[in-house]
Amino acid sequence: MRRDEKATLVERRALSPDASLLCFRSSFLASALRPGQFTMVRLPEAEGLLLRRPYSFCDAEPDREQFSLLVKEVGRGTRALARLPEGAEVDCLGPLGSTFTMPAPEHRPVIVAGGVGIAPFLAFSRALRAAERDATVLLGGRTAHDLYLREEFEALGMDVRCATEDGSFGEKGRVSVLIDDALAGPVQLYSCGPTPMLVKVAELARERGVAHQVSLERRMGCGMGCCLGCVVYTSEYVRCCSEGPVFDADSIQWDRDRHPL
Amino acid sequence: MRRDEKATLVERRALSPDASLLCFRSSFLASALRPGQFTMVRLPEAEGLLLRRPYSFCDAEPDREQFSLLVKEVGRGTRALARLPEGAEVDCLGPLGSTFTMPAPEHRPVIVAGGVGIAPFLAFSRALRAAERDATVLLGGRTAHDLYLREEFEALGMDVRCATEDGSFGEKGRVSVLIDDALAGPVQLYSCGPTPMLVKVAELARERGVAHQVSLERRMGCGMGCCLGCVVYTSEYVRCCSEGPVFDADSIQWDRDRHPL
Amino acid sequence: MTKPDLSVTIAGIHFRTPLIAASGTFGYGTEYLDVVDYSAIGGIVVKGLYLEPREGCAPPRIWETPSGMLNAIGLQEVGIEKFVTEKMPRLCELDTSVLVNICGSSLEEYAELARILDDVDGVSGIEMNISCPNVHEGGILFGCDPNMAARVTEAVKKKTSLPVIPKLSPNVTDITAVAREVEAAGADALSVMNTIPAMAIDVETRRPRLKNIIGGLSGPAIRPIAVRLVYQTANAVQIPVIGIGGIASHEDALEFLLAGASAVQIGTMGFVDPSVWRKTLDGLEDYCRRHAVAAISELTGAVET
Amino acid sequence: MTKPDLSVTIAGIHFRTPLIAASGTFGYGTEYLDVVDYSAIGGIVVKGLYLEPREGCAPPRIWETPSGMLNAIGLQEVGIEKFVTEKMPRLCELDTSVLVNICGSSLEEYAELARILDDVDGVSGIEMNISCPNVHEGGILFGCDPNMAARVTEAVKKKTSLPVIPKLSPNVTDITAVAREVEAAGADALSVMNTIPAMAIDVETRRPRLKNIIGGLSGPAIRPIAVRLVYQTANAVQIPVIGIGGIASHEDALEFLLAGASAVQIGTMGFVDPSVWRKTLDGLEDYCRRHAVAAISELTGAVET
Numbered sequence A, B: 001m002r003r004d005e006k007a008t009l010v011e012r013r014a015l016s017p018d019a020s021l022l023c024f025r026s027s028f029l030a031s032a033l034r035p036g037q038f039t040m041v042r043l044p045e046a047e048g049l050l051l052r053r054p055y056s057f058c059d060a061e062p063d064r065e066q067f068s069l070l071v072k073e074v075g076r077g078t079r080a081l082a083r084l085p086e087g088a089e090v091d092c093l094g095p096l097g098s099t100f101t102m103p104a105p106e107h108r109p110v111i112v113a114g115g116v117g118i119a120p121f122l123a124f125s126r127a128l129r130a131a132e133r134d135a136t137v138l139l140g141g142r143t144a145h146d147l148y149l150r151e152e153f154e155a156l157g158m159d160v161r162c163a164t165e166d167g168s169f170g171e172k173g174r175v176s177v178l179i180d181d182a183l184a185g186p187v188q189l190y191s192c193g194p195t196p197m198l199v200k201v202a203e204l205a206r207e208r209g210v211a212h213q214v215s216l217e218r219r220m221g222c223g224m225g226c227c228l229g230c231v232v233y234t235s236e237y238v239r240c241c242s243e244g245p246v247f248d249a250d251s252i253q254w255d256r257d258r259h260p261l
Numbered sequence C, D: 001m002t003k004p005d006l007s008v009t010i011a012g013i014h015f016r017t018p019l020i021a022a023s024g025t026f027g028y029g030t031e032y033l034d035v036v037d038y039s040a041i042g043g044i045v046v047k048g049l050y051l052e053p054r055e056g057c058a059p060p061r062i063w064e065t066p067s068g069m070l071n072a073i074g075l076q077e078v079g080i081e082k083f084v085t086e087k088m089p090r091l092c093e094l095d096t097s098v099l100v101n102i103c104g105s106s107l108e109e110y111a112e113l114a115r116i117l118d119d120v121d122g123v124s125g126i127e128m129n130i131s132c133p134n135v136h137e138g139g140i141l142f143g144c145d146p147n148m149a150a151r152v153t154e155a156v157k158k159k160t161s162l163p164v165i166p167k168l169s170p171n172v173t174d175i176t177a178v179a180r181e182v183e184a185a186g187a188d189a190l191s192v193m194n195t196i197p198a199m200a201i202d203v204e205t206r207r208p209r210l211k212n213i214i215g216g217l218s219g220p221a222i223r224p225i226a227v228r229l230v231y232q233t234a235n236a237v238q239i240p241v242i243g244i245g246g247i248a249s250h251e252d253a254l255e256f257l258l259a260g261a262s263a264v265q266i267g268t269m270g271f272v273d274p275s276v277w278r279k280t281l282d283g284l285e286d287y288c289r290r291h292a293v294a295a296i297s298e299l300t301g302a303v304e305t
C-alpha cells in the first residue's frame, strides 16, 4: 500500500555544510516504510522544478508519527528541499521500492556506506537492533563532515568504523580500506554510496563469496515503475524504483552502466 | 535614467480581499519615479513565472526611501507578489514610461479611477498637493471594498466622490455616473481603469472638449520598448511601455483594440 | 443543473471520462492502482509494443528541463506475446477502455501486430506510434512523411476491424498534410502529439544528459506547441482528434478541447502528481457547470477565433 | 592563468564576446543603454526589416507559457529607409558588431534589401529571417523548404559582399537538409533557431491568447529543442552556427557551444533579466578558467558523445 501523503517538515538539522537531516510528520509513512525504501518528494512552489526527487527513508519513528530524510545538496531540487522552512508541507509518494532483508542468523551484518549513501541505514540499523542483531557499520566520506549520523549509529550500539579521504577522522582513505577486516567470518554485506565504491565492494564481496545487498541510485521520473527511466542492467534492464533500489549485488552487470547519473 | 533595482518589501497592508498595498524600500526608485510611471517586477523563486509584471507606482516617499505598489490579485504573478513575506527582495526595473503632466493653472484636475486603476493617482495627488492644486477624485468599484485608498486621497484634501456598482458606498452605479457633475468649468481629466470605463470617459471628454490623459494597461514583455508586445493603436501601433502608459486620450483609436488583455 | 456528461465517444470507443493515460507513461495499466483514482480515467494507452521484446536504450534515459522532461527509453517493452498473455488479462479487470500502442520497423510488422490484436479480448482500439524508424527505407520515420504514414495506416486497417488511431509526430513542417493522408487511408481518429526531439548537455562533464544523446521532450513546456498542432489538425480533418502534450490541469485540458480535441491524454504530469486525474476531472465538471455545458463534447473546437 | 579569450570570429565578423542580442528582442540596439552592460554584448541583431514599414499584428501580441512566451508581433518595423537614416547612425556609436535581420515576401525583396545594406556603414553582416511567407508561392515559408531556402540565399549573396547568415526555422523534419542546401548556396554562417509556432487559449473567454491565434514560442521551454537542432546542424555543415533558444545562464550558453555553436544569441531572457549579459559572460569566463580553456572557441562542438 502506497500513498501520496502530505508531510510537514517539523525539524531541520544541519549535518555538514551541504547535508541536512529533515524530520517530517506523516503517520502513514512513518509506519508503512521499511528500511531500504524511498519516497518521491514534490516541493511546493520551488522555482521551475517539474519532476519529483527520490530520497531514501533515513529513519522512522512510528510512535511519534515521524520519519526523516538525509539530504545532500547537489542541485536545484536537493537545495530547495534542504532549505525548506520548518512547517512547510511537501508531497511524499511512498513508501516505494524493495527493502533490505534481515541477515540469516549465522551471518553478521556489515554495512558499508559512503556519503549520502548512509541515509537508508539508520532505519535499517534500528531494525537490526530491534531484532537484537549487532552490526558493523563502515562509514566513509571525503572529510569528517561527511560521516553523517555516526553518533546515532554508535548510540544504537553498532560497531562503527570510519574512513575519510583527507584523514580528518578515522582511517585515511576510502571506505573500502575498512572492508578487509570487516569481512572475517560469515557475513552479510549491505552497501550504498557512490558507484565506484559500490563496484569495488561488489568485486570484493564476489571474490570472497559474501552475500551482498546493494542500494542503487538512478535518475527517476515516476518512482512507480511506469517511465522506465531508472533502469539498472541485470540480465536485462530492470527498474531501480520497482525491482530495486535494493538489489542482490551479484545480479548487477556493473560494466553495462558506467555513468548512470 | 532607469535601473534594475533590488527593492525590499517592508510592509504589506490588505486593502480588500484581493488587493494589497505593498511598501518597498529603494532609495533610487523612490526619488526617481514620476507619477504615472511604472516598474517591471521580477519575483524571487515564484513557481514557474518567466516574464516580469508591470505595476504602476502608487506612492513615493523619497525621504523614507520607500515607494508603494497597489496590487490586485488576478493571476499567478499578482498573487505571488501580493503574498510575498515582508523582508523579501524583488527586482524592480524602472522607472519606466511616460508621466501625468500637471494641469494648466486655469484647469481643475479631475481624476477618474476604477478599481486597481486607482494605483497611479496617489503619487499624482501628492504632486498636485505639493503644487497647491486641488483635485476632484472620482473613485469607482464593484463594491465598497474596491474603493482603495479613499482615505488617503481625503487626507490629502482632495474632493473625493465615490460610486459602487452594488451601491454599498457612494452613488450606485459605475464611476461614470459621477463624471457629468465633475466636468463643470475648465477641467483637465485624468483616468485609469478598466477599458470600457476608459472608453466611456474618453467619449464624454471628447464630446465636451475636455483635455484627457489616460493611463493604459497592456500585456508587457520587456517594459523597455523592445518586444513590441504592448502596443496601443493611435495612427499606428505605439508602445504602451515607452510612448505610454499615459497617453493623450484623443490620440487613441479605441475601436482598434477591443480585447487588449 | 443536472450532472454534465463527461464521457466521450471516439471512433466508436466509449471513454467514461475524456482523460486518457498516455502511452509509455502509465506502464501496462496497473502500476498506479493504489495511488490513482482510476474512476477519473477514461482510458489507458499501454506502453508501445513491437512484435518482439526490446531491451531499450542504455541509461541515463531521462533528464529534467525547464517545465519539461527528456526521455530516451528506446521502447523497452515485453513484446506482443507476453503482453497478450500476461498484461492484457490484468488490464481487462480495470473498468476502462484500453488502447494498444504499436510500433514497427516495417509495414509488415505494424500489420502483423494489428492482426494479432484483432483477436485479443478487451482491446478497444489501436494507437499507431508512427514515430518509429522504417528500417527498410533508410530509417526515415513513418510519421514524418505523409505518404509513408498513409501506407502504414492502410496496412494496419486491412488487418483489423478495431478502430485505428495514428499518433502524429510534431516534427513536421505541415501536420495537416500528414493528417489528411492518414484520414484518407482510413484512420478512425488521430492522436496529436508525440514528444519533440531534443537534447541537453552536462557542461561539467561535457557529456549529453542522455546516453542516447537525443530524446523526446514532454511536459508543460511543449503544451503551446501541442495546442497549435491540435488546432491545425482538427481544422484539417473530419475524424476526431485526441490532444496530448503537457496537460497539468483542467484549464490545460480545456485548451485542447477548445482547440479541437475530443479527448486528451496525460503523460508526464501523471508522474509529478498522481492526483492530476481526479483534480482535472473535477475541474472539468466544475467548468461545465459554470458555463452551462451539458456535455463535455460540446466544447470540442469551440474556440472563438 | 591569463585571461581567456572570449571573442569569436564568425564569417569574418569579429564579436568581442560570444553573446549576441537576438533579433526582435533588442529593438534597434539603444533601448537598453541605461540598464544593460553593453561591454558584455558581442553583437546586436536588429529587429527584422522589410523594404517598407509594417504595422504588425493586432494585440494581444504576447502571452506567457510554462518557461516560455508566445509572441505574434507580425514584424512591426520601420522599413529599410528609416532604419538606414535614423537607426543605423545610433547603432554605429555602440562599440559592437551589428547584424541586420531581413525579411521579404519575395526573392526580389530579400535581394533588394541586401543590395541596399551592402552600402550602409556599420553593418557587419546580414541575418536572413527565412521564416517569412513567400507570397508568390502560396505563402509557403522560405525556411521550411530546402530548395526555396537555397534560392533566397543565392539571391541575397549575389547582391552583397557582406556575410550572409540564414536563420533557420525549427519547424522542419530534417534541419540538416535545409542547412546543407543554404551552405551550398553560399551562406557564410547559420543562425539556429527561430521561434516554434504555438498557441494558447483563454478558457474562460474561449478566445486565443493572441489576436493572431498562432505565435512563436521562445524562452527556456524550447532550449532542449534548440540544442538538438544546433547539434544536428553543426554536424552537417562546415560553416559556423550561432545557437539561439532560451539561453538564461552561462551553463545554457555552454550547452549550445558544446553542441557545436560558435556564438549564441539571447532573446527572451534579456526581457526577464537585463543583467543576463554580464552574468553569462562572467560565468563563461569562470568556466574557461576552471577548465583551463584558453579561448572560448575551443569549446565549439566539444560535446563528448
Ligand SMILES: Cc1cc2nc3c(=O)[nH]c(=O)nc-3n(C[C@H](O)[C@H](O)[C@H](O)COP(=O)(O)OP(=O)(O)OC[C@H]3O[C@@H](n4cnc5c(N)ncnc54)[C@H](O)[C@@H]3O)c2cc1C
Pocket: A038, A053, A054, A055, A056, A057, A069, A070, A071, A072, A073, A074, A075, A076, A077, A078, A079, A116, A119, A120, A216, A217, A218, A219, A220, A245, A261, C064
Ligand atoms: C532510490 C534513491 C534514493 C536516494 N536517496 C537519497 C537520499 O537519501 N539523500 C539524498 O540527498 N539523495 C538521495 N538520492 C539522490 C537524489 O535523488 C538526487 O541527488 C536528486 O534527485 C538530485 O536532484 P537535484 O534537483 O538536486 O539535482 P539536479 O539539478 O537534477 O542534478 C544535479 C546533479 O545530480 C545528478 N542527479 C540527478 N538525479 C539524480 C538521482 N536520482 N540520483 C543521484 N544523482 C542524481 C545529476 O546527474 C546532476 O549531475 C537518492 C536517489 C535515489 C534514486
Ligand SMILES: Cc1cc2nc3c(=O)[nH]c(=O)nc-3n(C[C@H](O)[C@H](O)[C@H](O)COP(=O)(O)OP(=O)(O)OC[C@H]3O[C@@H](n4cnc5c(N)ncnc54)[C@H](O)[C@@H]3O)c2cc1C
Pocket: B038, B053, B054, B055, B056, B057, B069, B070, B071, B072, B073, B074, B075, B076, B077, B078, B079, B116, B119, B120, B216, B217, B218, B219, B220, B245, B261, D064
Ligand atoms: C503600465 C501598467 C501598470 C499596471 N499597474 C498595475 C497596478 O498598479 N496594480 C495592479 O494590480 N496591476 C497593474 N497592472 C496590471 C498587472 O500588470 C497585471 O494584472 C499582471 O501582469 C497580471 O499578472 P498575473 O500573473 O497575475 O496574471 P496572468 O496569470 O498572467 O493573467 C491573468 C489575467 O490577467 C490578464 N493580464 C495579463 N497581463 C496583464 C496586464 N499587463 N495588464 C492587465 N491584465 C493582464 C490576463 O489576460 C489574464 O486574463 C498594470 C499593467 C500595466 C501594463
Ligand SMILES: Cc1cc2nc3c(=O)[nH]c(=O)nc-3n(C[C@H](O)[C@H](O)[C@H](O)COP(=O)(O)O)c2cc1C
Pocket: A221, A227, A228, A229, C022, C023, C024, C025, C047, C048, C071, C073, C075, C101, C129, C167, C193, C194, C195, C217, C218, C219, C220, C244, C245, C246, C247, C265, C266, C267, C268, C269
Ligand atoms: C517516459 C516516456 C515514455 C514514452 N513512451 C511512449 C511510447 O512508448 N509510445 C508512444 O507513442 N509515446 C510515448 N511517450 C509519449 C507520450 O505518450 C506523450 O505523447 C508525450 O509524453 C506528451 O505528453 P505529456 O507532455 O503529457 O507527457 C512517452 C513519453 C514519456 C515521457
Ligand SMILES: Cc1cc2nc3c(=O)[nH]c(=O)nc-3n(C[C@H](O)[C@H](O)[C@H](O)COP(=O)(O)O)c2cc1C
Pocket: B221, B227, B228, B229, D022, D023, D024, D025, D047, D048, D049, D071, D073, D075, D101, D129, D167, D193, D194, D195, D217, D218, D219, D220, D244, D245, D246, D247, D265, D266, D267, D268, D269
Ligand atoms: C518578441 C519577439 C520578437 C522577435 N522578432 C524577431 C524578428 O523580427 N526576426 C527574427 O528573426 N526573430 C525574431 N524573434 C526570434 C528571436 O530572435 C529568437 O530567435 C527566439 O526568440 C529564440 O530565442 P530566445 O528563446 O532566447 O528568445 C523574436 C522573438 C521575440 C520573443
Ligand code: FES
Pocket: A219, A220, A221, A222, A223, A224, A225, A226, A227, A228, A229, A230, A231, A239, A240, A241, A242
Ligand atoms: S522511475 Fe519511472 S520506472 Fe522507475
Ligand code: FES
Pocket: B219, B220, B221, B222, B223, B224, B225, B226, B227, B228, B229, B230, B231, B239, B240, B241, B242
Ligand atoms: S513591453 Fe516590450 S515593447 Fe512595451
